[in-house]
Amino acid sequence: MKRRVLIKNMALAAVGLMFLPACETGTKKAAAQSLPVSLSSGQETLLAEVVDTIIPATDTPGAKELNVHFFVYNMVTDCYEQEVLESFVKGLDTVEDITQNNFGKSFGECNAAQRTEILGKLERSGKDDQKEFFALVKKLTIQGYMNSEYVMTNLTNYQMIPGHYYGCVPVKESKQAA
Amino acid sequence: MANLSIDAVKERTYDAIVIGSGISGGWAAKELAEKGLKTLVLERGRDVKHIKDYPTTSMNPWEFEHRGQLPLDVRSQNPVISKCYAFYEGTTHFFVKDNEHPYVQEKPFDWIRGYQVGGKSLLWARQTQRWSDFDFEGPARDGFAVDWPIRYKDIAPWYSYVEKFAGISGNKDGLPNLPDGEFLPPHEMNCVESHFQKQVASKYKDRHVIMGRCAHITKPEPIHLQQGRAQCQHRTICERGCPFGGYFSSNASTLPWAARTGNMTLRPNAVVHSIIYDEDKGKATGVRVIDADTKEATEFYARIIFVNAAALNTNLILLNSTSRRFPNGLGNDNGLMGKYVAFHNYRARVSAEYDGFLEYTTDGRRPNSPYIPRFRNVYKQETNFLRGYAAGFSASRMSVPGGDGLGASLKESLLNPSLGGWRVGSHMMGETIPKESNYVSLDLKQKDDFGIPQLKVSIDYDNNDEKMIQDYFEQISEMFTNAGFKNIRTSDSKQAPGLDIHEMGGVRMGHDPKISLLNKWNQLHACKNVFVTDGACMTSTSTQNPSLSYMALTARAVDYAVNELKRMNL
Numbered sequence: 091m092k093r094r095v096l097i098k099n100m101a102l103a104a105v106g107l108m109f110l111p112a113c114e115t116g117t118k119k120a121a122a123q124s125l126p127v128s129l130s131s132g133q134e135t136l137l138a139e140v141v142d143t144i145i146p147a148t149d150t151p152g153a154k155e156l157n158v159h160f161f162v163y164n165m166v167t168d169c170y171e172q173e174v175l176e177s178f179v180k181g182l183d184t185v186e187d188i189t190q191n192n193f194g195k196s197f198g199e200c201n202a203a204q205r206t207e208i209l210g211k212l213e214r215s216g217k218d219d220q221k222e223f224f225a226l227v228k229k230l231t232i233q234g235y236m237n238s239e240y241v242m243t244n245l246t247n248y249q250m251i252p253g254h255y256y257g258c259v260p261v262k263e264s265k266q267a268a
Numbered sequence: 269m270a271n272l273s274i275d276a277v278k279e280r281t282y283d284a285i286v287i288g289s290g291i292s293g294g295w296a297a298k299e300l301a302e303k304g305l306k307t308l309v310l311e312r313g314r315d316v317k318h319i320k321d322y323p324t325t326s327m328n329p330w331e332f333e334h335r336g337q338l339p340l341d342v343r344s345q346n347p348v349i350s351k352c353y354a355f356y357e358g359t360t361h362f363f364v365k366d367n368e369h370p371y372v373q374e375k376p377f378d379w380i381r382g383y384q385v386g387g388k389s390l391l392w393a394r395q396t397q398r399w400s401d402f403d404f405e406g407p408a409r410d411g412f413a414v415d416w417p418i419r420y421k422d423i424a425p426w427y428s429y430v431e432k433f434a435g436i437s438g439n440k441d442g443l444p445n446l447p448d449g450e451f452l453p454p455h456e457m458n459c460v461e462s463h464f465q466k467q468v469a470s471k472y473k474d475r476h477v478i479m480g481r482c483a484h485i486t487k488p489e490p491i492h493l494q495q496g497r498a499q500c501q502h503r504t505i506c507e508r509g510c511p512f513g514g515y516f517s518s519n520a521s522t523l524p525w526a527a528r529t530g531n532m533t534l535r536p537n538a539v540v541h542s543i544i545y546d547e548d549k550g551k552a553t554g555v556r557v558i559d560a561d562t563k564e565a566t567e568f569y570a571r572i573i574f575v576n577a578a579a580l581n582t583n584l585i586l587l588n589s590t591s592r593r594f595p596n597g598l599g600n601d602n603g604l605m606g607k608y609v610a611f612h613n614y615r616a617r618v619s620a621e622y623d624g625f626l627e628y629t630t631d632g633r634r635p636n637s638p639y640i641p642r643f644r645n646v647y648k649q650e651t652n653f654l655r656g657y658a659a660g661f662s663a664s665r666m667s668v669p670g671g672d673g674l675g676a677s678l679k680e681s682l683l684n685p686s687l688g689g690w691r692v693g694s695h696m697m698g699e700t701i702p703k704e705s706n707y708v709s710l711d712l713k714q715k716d717d718f719g720i721p722q723l724k725v726s727i728d729y730d731n732n733d734e735k736m737i738q739d740y741f742e743q744i745s746e747m748f749t750n751a752g753f754k755n756i757r758t759s760d761s762k763q764a765p766g767l768d769i770h771e772m773g774g775v776r777m778g779h780d781p782k783i784s785l786l787n788k789w790n791q792l793h794a795c796k797n798v799f800v801t802d803g804a805c806m807t808s809t810s811t812q813n814p815s816l817s818y819m820a821l822t823a824r825a826v827d828y829a830v831n832e833l834k835r836m837n838l
Binding site for chain 1: 326328329330333334335337338339340341455456457458459461462501502503626627628629630631632633634669671674675676678679682683687
C-alpha cells in the first residue's frame with residue numbers, strides 16, 4: 091500500500107518537475123540560490139503561444155508542437171543568471187499587459203496577425219528590458235527549433251555519421267547539410 | 269598485521285607497476301604485458317571501458333537537455349575547466365571538476381585533468397607530429413635548459429613502431445623539420461586550404477602548409493582490426509569516446525591489448541601516494557596506494573616502476589616520495605625536480621575571409637585540419653626571440669540561416685540558409701623556454717583528501733613568448749595577405765598556461781645527473797628501476813603536439829627496461 095502511494099507521488103512529482111531543471115547538477119543549486127521562479131499555467135500557455143508566433147506551424151509543425159517552449163524555459167532556468175530568469179518571467183507579464191492595452195484581450199485570444207504585431211512592438215521597443223526579453227526568447231526559440239529532432243531529421247538533413255569529408259564539392263551538387 | 273603476511277605480500281607483488289593509464293601509461297602497460305611481465309596498472313580514477321562507458325557517444329544533438337551548453341551552476345562551480353574547448357554537456361564526466369583535486373595557483377594555471385582509465389587519451393586533439401633533430405638540438409644550439417640525451421635516430425624506429433599500432437594518418441611531405449612517418453592515407457584539404465598551400469609554397473622557400481597528421485584510422489590495417497577498431501566515421505565528436513575506435517585512445521587500443529595477454533591487472537580508484545624506496549637494496553620496491561573510495565592504504569611491489577601519471581602529477585608523486593636517502597623527492601639529488609616546467613603557447617589566433625572559390629564547398633566533416641610546421645629559427649637564429657611556433661590552419665564555409673523577422677517568413681529563411689563565404693583561421697602553438705622559475709612544488713601545509721600535499725604551480729609566460737606572439741601575428745597576416753585573404757584579424761586570448769594541456773618537464777632527461785633527473789632511457793639517474801615516460805620527462809617542448817613522442821619514448825624505455833631486467837641489472 092505504502093509503496094503504491096509512493097509511486098503515485100513520484101508520478102505527480104515527475105509531472106511537477108517538467109518545468110524544473112532536470113540536469114544532473116541542477117538539483118544541487120537549490121540550497122545555495124533561491125529557488126528558480128516557476129511559471130503559472132497561464133504563463134506556460136503564453137510562452138507556448140509566443141514561441142509559436144515566432145515559428146508557427148505551416149506545412150510543417152511549429153515551435154509549440156515541437157515543445158520548444160519547454161526548451162526555452164529550461165534553458166533560461168538552467169543556463170542563465172537568476173536576474174535573467176526573473177526578467178524573463180516579468181517579460182511574459184509585459185506581453186500580456188501590452189496585449190490588453192492594445193486589443194483589450196489576452197494574447198491567447200488574439201489572432202496570428204495581432205500576436206505578430208505585439209511581438210514586433212517588443213522587438214522595436216524603446217525599452218531595453220522588452221527588447222532584451224524578445225531577443226532572448228527569439229534566440230532560444232530558434233535554437234530549440236533548429237536543434238529539435240523533427241527539424242534535424244526531416245528538414246535539415248543532419249547526419250550523425252557522415253563517413254567522409256570531401257574538400258571541394260560544387261555548390262550546385264552539395265546537399266548543404268547543416 | 270594480517271596484510272603483512274608473506275602470502276598477502278606475494279599477492280600484491282608484480283613484475284612491473286605502471287602509475288597511470290593515459291596515453292603513455294597505456295603504452296607502458298601494453299609493452300610490459302606483451303613482453304611477459306606481470307604488470308599492475310594503477311589508475312586514480314574510475315574505470316572507463318571502451319564503448320560501454322561512453323554514455324554520450326551516440327546521443328543526437330536534440331537529446332542533450334541544453335543542446336550541449338553547460339548549465340550555469342556547472343560553469344560557476346568549475347571556472348577552470350569551463351574554459352576548455354572540449355568541456356561541454358556531452359563530456360563533463362571525463363573531466364576532473366575544479367573542487368575534486370585542489371591545487372595551489374601561485375600564478376594562474378588552468379590545470380585540465382581526466383582522472384579515469386584512459387585519462388586524457390579519450391579527450392585529446394589527436395595531432396601526432398614527429399620531432400626532428402631541429403627540435404632535439406634546440407637547447408644545445410640555443411643555450412637553454414640542458415642538451416637532450418637523445419637524437420632523432422634514437423627515437424625514429426620507435427616512432428614507426430607506435431605509429432603502426434596506433435594508426436596515424438598523414439601525407440609524406442618530405443620535410444626535414446617534420447619527418448614523415450608510417451602513415452595511413454591523409455585527410456583531404458579543401459579548395460581554399462590547397463590554394464593557401466600553393467600560395468605559401470610559391471612565396472616562401474622554407475614555409476609549408478601540410479595536412480595534419482593525426483591518430484585516426486583512415487584506412488584500417490590488419491593490426492587495427494585485430495584491436496577491434498574500425499575506420500574513422502568522421503563524426504567529429506571524438507571527445508565523447510568513439511564506439512568505432514576510429515581514433516587512438518588507451519581504452520580502445522593499448523589497454524585491451526595488454527589485457528588480452530593475461531599479464532595485466534588494472535586497478536582503478538587507486539591513488540598513488542608515493543613510491544617506496546629501499547635503502548639497503550638501493551632501489552624502489554613498490555608504491556603506496558590509497559583507495560579512492562575507502563581511503564584504505566595498501567602497498568604494491570614490483571621490480572620496475574613506470575611513472576605515467578601525467579606531467580604535473582608525476583612530479584607530485586616523485587616529490588612526495590621521500591626517504592632518508594631522498595629527503596627532497598625520489599631521485600631528486602640536485603634539487604631540480606619540479607623545475608624547468610614548460611608548455612605550449614596557444615594564446616594567439618588570426619582569422620580572415622576569402623572571396624574566391626565561391627562555387628565550391630565541402631561535404632561531410634573532418635576530425636583534423638592542415639598544419640604549418642615551425643619555420644622560424646629552424647636552420648639558424650633569425651629573430652629577436654628564441655625558437656618558434658607551429659600553426660594550425662583551416663578554411664570552412666558555413667550555412668548562414670536568415671534570422672530576420674517573425675513567423676512564417678522567419679521559418680522559411682531558417683530552413684533555407686544561404687551559404688556564407690569562406691572563412692579561414694589559424695592558431696599558434698609556440699615553444700616556451702623551460703626556466704628554473706617556472707616550477708611546481710609541494711605545499712606542505714595544504715593537503716588533499718588523501719593526505720597528499722597539494723601541488724603548488726608557479727608557471728608564467730615571459731618576454732620571449734610575447735615577442736613570439738607578435739611575430740606570429742605579423743607572419744601569418746603576411747601569408748594570409750599574400751594568399752588574397754581579406755579582413756584579417758588577430759586576437760590574443762591571454763589565456764593562462766595550462767589551457768594548452770601541453771604542460772611538460774620537471775623531471776627532465778639529460779646526460780648529466782647533476783643537472784637532469786632522467787638519463788637517455790628515461791631512467792631516474794639516482795634510482796635506476798624507476799622510469800618516467802610521460803610529459804614530465806621533456807627537456808624542452810618544441811612545437812609538436814607531444815603525445816606521439818611520449819608513446820615512442822615509452823615503448824623505447826620499456827624495451828630497454830626489460831632487457832636490463834633480463835641482464836639482472838635492475
